Amino acid sequence: MATSLSFFPILSVLLLTLSHAAGAATIVYDFNITWVRANPDGLYERPTIGINGQWPLPIMTANINDTVVVNVINQLGNQSTTLHFHGLFQNGTAEMDGAGLVGQCGIPPGSQFTYNFTVNQAGTYWYHSHYKGQYPDGLRAPFIVSDPNYPYKGQFDEEIVLSVSDWYHQEVQVLIPQFMNKDNPTGAEPVPQSALLNDRQNLTIAVKPGKTYLFHVVNVGAFAGQYIWFEGHNMTIVEVDGVYTEKAEAEMIYLTTAQRCSFMITTKNETSTNYAFVGSMDTTLFDKIPKGLNWNVTGWLVYDSAQPMPAPALVDQFNDFDDFALIPYDQKPLLPEPDQTITMDVVMNVLGDGKQYAFISNITYVSPKVPTLYTVMTTGEDATNPTVYGEYSNSFILGHNQIIEIVINNRDTGKHPFHLHGHNFQTIARSEFNAGDFSLGNSTENSYPAIPMRRDTILVNPGGYVVFRFAADNPGVWLFHCHIEWHMDQGLIATMVEAPLEIQKSITIPQNHLDACKAGNTLYEGNAAGNTVNFLDLTGEPVPPAPLPAGFTPRGIVALVFSCISALIGMAVIAWYGSVDMGAASKVAEQQRIAEMEQQENQEVTTQATTIVEAPEEVR
Structure with missing residues (x-):
C-alpha cells in the first residue's frame, strides 16, 4: 500500500494518533527544496530554506517497519544540499544516511536524488541538511515514528510534537566566513538572535482538563542547548533519542542541540489558569551576551483563552534533571568489555592562517575529495586500511560485531554535544566540569551502571570526560561529531568505517x-585524494592549513594585533604633531607621551605572550 504525502503544512502543534495500517506501508515524500522568506521571531525577515515553497517544513511521520521514500529536487539555485535522518540507524542502507562527502555527494542545484529506506526504529527523530553547515538556514524538522507495541500505549490521550531551536538573522554562508576568520582568533561562536518554539514565538497549545498529553520534543538548533520547563506541571520522561525509558519525573529538562525527549504531562482538573512553558537558551555557551538579547522563548498551555497568559518564572527556580540516571525500558545490560578502545582528546587551537580550528586527537577534519563510503566501495581489500580514507577524515576502522568503547576527554572550556550516526550507545561514565582526563582510576568495570542509559547524542562537560560503548553490528560509514554547527565547521569530526568488507557485500x-556526483563534478571513485591506481598514494588529498610557527600562541597573536593598533595610533599622533604650529605643539605633547607609554606596554605584553614554549597553548 503506497501513501503519497507530498507536503502538508506544519501546525503550531501537530496532534498524532496511534492508528496503524495492517502491515507495513510505503510512505512517499516529494520534497522540492527552495528558498522562501520568513520572519519567525518578528524581528527580521530573511531568506530561509523551505520545502515546496513553504516554511516551516513538514513533520515527517511513519510507523515502524514502513518504507520511506523521499524524492528530492534541489531548486536552491546557488547551493548543493543533502538530507540526513538524524537518529535512524539506516541498517543495511548506509548509502541513505545523507552526510555530504561521507555517504553521498552533495545534490547540486537542479539535480534529483532519492532516499529509500526501511524504518526499523520507533521514537522521536528529525531530518536536516548535512552539508556545509546548511541546516540552520531552516532545512530541519521533526520525524516521528509510531509503534503499535509502544509500552505506554493507552496511558495518554493525545500526542504533541514540539521543536525548540535557536535562530539567526544572517545566512550560514555569511556567518561561517565571519566566524572562521583571523579577526576571530578566540573562536567566539555566532550568538543567535532568538529562540523559537515550533519555528515561531508566543506559541499556544490548547489543552483540556484532566487529560494526559505525550510530548515529542526535539532541539533542532545549531548551537544553543535549551532548558525546558512547564510551569505548574511535572514531566514524566518515557523516551530519549529513540530509546524508551522507565518513567522518570522531572521539573525541567536540558536538551543539547540534536537531542530529543518524550514525556507525558497530565493537565489539571480546573480551567481557571493558563500556564507558561519555556525554552531557555544555555547562555554559558556564549562568549558574550549581546545587549538586548532575549534568550528565552515562551509558550502557554491554554486551558481558557479568555484568561491571561502569565509571565514565566526564571530558570533557576527549577531543578535540573540528570539524564545519566535514566534506565532503558528494555533493561539491556552493560555490554562486555571492549574489543577496541578509542580515546579522543578534544582541543581548540589556531593554525597558521590565524583561524581557530577544532581537533580530535590532533586532527582537524577536512572533507575528502571522494565520499568516504564511495572509497569503501571502490578500493577492494585496501578498504580495511585507514590510509585510503586520508589522514584528515580522521577515520577509525571498526571490526564487525566488535564491542567498541570511546573515551572523550574534553580539554576545551566549552560544552560539546557529540552525536554518533548509525548507532546509539551506552553511556557508562560521565564527569562533572573540570574533572580532567578519564583514566581507569576514575572508574572500574564494576562501578559502571548495570543497565546504562542509551542515547545517540551526549553532552561532554568542559574539562571533563564521557565514556560509552556500542556494538559494531551495523556496517557502514558513520560520522561521530560535535553537533554544534560552528564546531563542525571548525573540524570537530571523526569517521567510523565499520566493517568495510561487509559494506562492499551488502549495499x-x-x-x-x-x-548527482557527476552533475556536481565530485569524484566518486578511489581514495580520499581521488587516486584510482594506487590507493595508498594520497598525493593531493585535502589538508588543513599548516600549524602556527613555533613559539606563537593564540594569546600572542591577540597581543600582537593590539600592539600594532597602538603603534599606529602613536604614529598618527606624531604625524599630527609635526603638522601643527609650535604654539599648538605644546597641547599635544602630553598625548604623544601617553601614546608612547601605551606602545611600550603593549610591546612588553607581546614579548611575554610570544615567548617560545614546548607546545602552543590550547585555548578556546
Whole structure:
C-alpha cells in the first residue's frame, strides 16, 4: 500500500494518533527544496530554506517497519544540499544516511536524488541538511515514528510534537566566513538572535482538563542547548533519542542541540489558569551576551483563552534533571568489555592562517575529495586500511560485531554535544566540569551502571570526560561529531568505517546518487585524494592549513594585533604633531607621551605572550 504525502503544512502543534495500517506501508515524500522568506521571531525577515515553497517544513511521520521514500529536487539555485535522518540507524542502507562527502555527494542545484529506506526504529527523530553547515538556514524538522507495541500505549490521550531551536538573522554562508576568520582568533561562536518554539514565538497549545498529553520534543538548533520547563506541571520522561525509558519525573529538562525527549504531562482538573512553558537558551555557551538579547522563548498551555497568559518564572527556580540516571525500558545490560578502545582528546587551537580550528586527537577534519563510503566501495581489500580514507577524515576502522568503547576527554572550556550516526550507545561514565582526563582510576568495570542509559547524542562537560560503548553490528560509514554547527565547521569530526568488507557485500550505490556526483563534478571513485591506481598514494588529498610557527600562541597573536593598533595610533599622533604650529605643539605633547607609554606596554605584553614554549597553548 503506497501513501503519497507530498507536503502538508506544519501546525503550531501537530496532534498524532496511534492508528496503524495492517502491515507495513510505503510512505512517499516529494520534497522540492527552495528558498522562501520568513520572519519567525518578528524581528527580521530573511531568506530561509523551505520545502515546496513553504516554511516551516513538514513533520515527517511513519510507523515502524514502513518504507520511506523521499524524492528530492534541489531548486536552491546557488547551493548543493543533502538530507540526513538524524537518529535512524539506516541498517543495511548506509548509502541513505545523507552526510555530504561521507555517504553521498552533495545534490547540486537542479539535480534529483532519492532516499529509500526501511524504518526499523520507533521514537522521536528529525531530518536536516548535512552539508556545509546548511541546516540552520531552516532545512530541519521533526520525524516521528509510531509503534503499535509502544509500552505506554493507552496511558495518554493525545500526542504533541514540539521543536525548540535557536535562530539567526544572517545566512550560514555569511556567518561561517565571519566566524572562521583571523579577526576571530578566540573562536567566539555566532550568538543567535532568538529562540523559537515550533519555528515561531508566543506559541499556544490548547489543552483540556484532566487529560494526559505525550510530548515529542526535539532541539533542532545549531548551537544553543535549551532548558525546558512547564510551569505548574511535572514531566514524566518515557523516551530519549529513540530509546524508551522507565518513567522518570522531572521539573525541567536540558536538551543539547540534536537531542530529543518524550514525556507525558497530565493537565489539571480546573480551567481557571493558563500556564507558561519555556525554552531557555544555555547562555554559558556564549562568549558574550549581546545587549538586548532575549534568550528565552515562551509558550502557554491554554486551558481558557479568555484568561491571561502569565509571565514565566526564571530558570533557576527549577531543578535540573540528570539524564545519566535514566534506565532503558528494555533493561539491556552493560555490554562486555571492549574489543577496541578509542580515546579522543578534544582541543581548540589556531593554525597558521590565524583561524581557530577544532581537533580530535590532533586532527582537524577536512572533507575528502571522494565520499568516504564511495572509497569503501571502490578500493577492494585496501578498504580495511585507514590510509585510503586520508589522514584528515580522521577515520577509525571498526571490526564487525566488535564491542567498541570511546573515551572523550574534553580539554576545551566549552560544552560539546557529540552525536554518533548509525548507532546509539551506552553511556557508562560521565564527569562533572573540570574533572580532567578519564583514566581507569576514575572508574572500574564494576562501578559502571548495570543497565546504562542509551542515547545517540551526549553532552561532554568542559574539562571533563564521557565514556560509552556500542556494538559494531551495523556496517557502514558513520560520522561521530560535535553537533554544534560552528564546531563542525571548525573540524570537530571523526569517521567510523565499520566493517568495510561487509559494506562492499551488502549495499549498492544507486545510479541517481552517482548522477548527482557527476552533475556536481565530485569524484566518486578511489581514495580520499581521488587516486584510482594506487590507493595508498594520497598525493593531493585535502589538508588543513599548516600549524602556527613555533613559539606563537593564540594569546600572542591577540597581543600582537593590539600592539600594532597602538603603534599606529602613536604614529598618527606624531604625524599630527609635526603638522601643527609650535604654539599648538605644546597641547599635544602630553598625548604623544601617553601614546608612547601605551606602545611600550603593549610591546612588553607581546614579548611575554610570544615567548617560545614546548607546545602552543590550547585555548578556546
